Amino acid sequence: MSLYAVIFYLLAVIMIISTVLAITRRFLVHSVVFLIISFLATGLLFYLLGAPFLAALQVILYAGAIMVLFLFIVVTLVVEEREQKGLESFRQWIPAIVLSVISFFVAGVLLFEAPGSRETLPAGLATPAAFGQFIFKNYWFPVEIASFLLLIGLVGTLYLGRRKPKEAGNQLEDKR
Amino acid sequence: MIVPYGNVLLLAVILFLLGAVCALTRRNLLMILVGVEIMLNAAGLALVGASLKWRLLDGQAFVLFIFAVAASEVAVGLALIVYSQHRTGSVNADHYNLMKG
Numbered sequence: 001m002s003l004y005a006v007i008f009y010l011l012a013v014i015m016i017i018s019t020v021l022a023i024t025r026r027f028l029v030h031s032v033v034f035l036i037i038s039f040l041a042t043g044l045l046f047y048l049l050g051a052p053f054l055a056a057l058q059v060i061l062y063a064g065a066i067m068v069l070f071l072f073i074v075v076t077l078v079v080e081e082r083e084q085k086g087l088e089s090f091r092q093w094i095p096a097i098v099l100s101v102i103s104f105f106v107a108g109v110l111l112f113e114a115p116g117s118r119e120t121l122p123a124g125l126a127t128p129a130a131f132g133q134f135i136f137k138n139y140w141f142p143v144e145i146a147s148f149l150l151l152i153g154l155v156g157t158l159y160l161g162r163r164k165p166k167e168a169g170n171q172l173e174d175k176r
Numbered sequence: 177m178i179v180p181y182g183n184v185l186l187l188a189v190i191l192f193l194l195g196a197v198c199a200l201t202r203r204n205l206l207m208i209l210v211g212v213e214i215m216l217n218a219a220g221l222a223l224v225g226a227s228l229k230w231r232l233l234d235g236q237a238f239v240l241f242i243f244a245v246a247a248s249e250v251a252v253g254l255a256l257i258v259y260s261q262h263r264t265g266s267v268n269a270d271h272y273n274l275m276k277g
Binding site: 022023054093114153 | 179180181182184185190193194196197198200201202204206207209211214217221224225227231234236237240243244245246247249250252254258259261267
C-alpha cells in the first residue's frame with residue numbers, strides 16, 4: 001500500500017467518523033463543529049485527488065463561509081432544548097437506516113463487480129491556472145449563470161430578512 | 177498510485193447516505209439543511225474522483241458549480257429558517273402542520 005493510499009484511508013475514516021458524530025449530536029453547535037472537521041478532511045482529499053484549487057475553495061467556502069453562517073444562525077436562534085431530548089422518535093430512524101444499509105450494500109457490490117474497478121488511480125494534478133483557463137474556455141456560460149444564481153440568492157436573502165414597516169402590515173398577520 | 181476509483185465512489189456513497197439519514201431523521205430544520213450539505217459534498221467528492229480517473233477537468237468544473245449552488249442554497253435556506261422562526265417561534269419541522277399535511 002502506497003503512502004497515498006494510507007492518506008486516503010486515514011482521511012476517509014476521519015470523514016466518516018466526524019460525519020456520524022455530526023448527525024447524531026443533540027446540540028447543534030457540536031454537530032456544526034464536527035461537520036467543519038469533516039469538510040476540512042474533504043478538502044485534503046480533494047488535494048490528494050489532484051484538485052488543489054477546489055481544495056482551497058472547499059476550505060474557504062464550505063469549512064469557512066458556509067459553516068460559519070450555520071454557526072452564526074445556530075447561536076442566534078433560540079432553539080427549544082426540551083423537544084430535542086433523545087434524538088426524537090425511532091419511527092423515522094429505523095426505515096432510514098434500513099434503506100441506507102440496503103443501498104450501501106447494493107452500491108458496494110455494483111462498484112466492486114464493475115469492470116476495471118481494480119486498477120488504481122494514477123496521481124495527477126490540475127494546476128489552478130490550467131483549471132481556470134479550462135473553466136473560462138469551456139464553461140464560461142455556466143459561470144455567468146452561477147454568478148446570476150448567487151445574485152438571486154443575495155436578493156432573496158435580503159428580501160426575506162428585511163424588516164417590515166409596521167403600518168403596512170402583512171395581510172396574513174391581519175387575518176390572525 | 178492512490179486507490180481504486182471504486183473506493184472513492186464507495187466513500188462518496190457512505191457520505192451521501194449519512195447525509196440522507198440526517199435529512200430524513202432529524203426534525204430540526206437546521207439539521208435538515210446540514211444533511212443536504214453533506215449530500216452535496218459527497219457528490220462533489222465522486223466528481224473529483226471521476227475527474228482524476230478519466231483525466232478530464234469537467235468533473236472539477238462541475239464541483240465548482242456545486243459550490244455556487246450550495247452557497248446560494250444555504251444563504252436562502254438559512255434566511256427562510258430565520259424568517260419562519262420569527263413567524264412561528266419554532267425550528268422543529270413537526271410544528272409546521274398548519275395545513276394538516
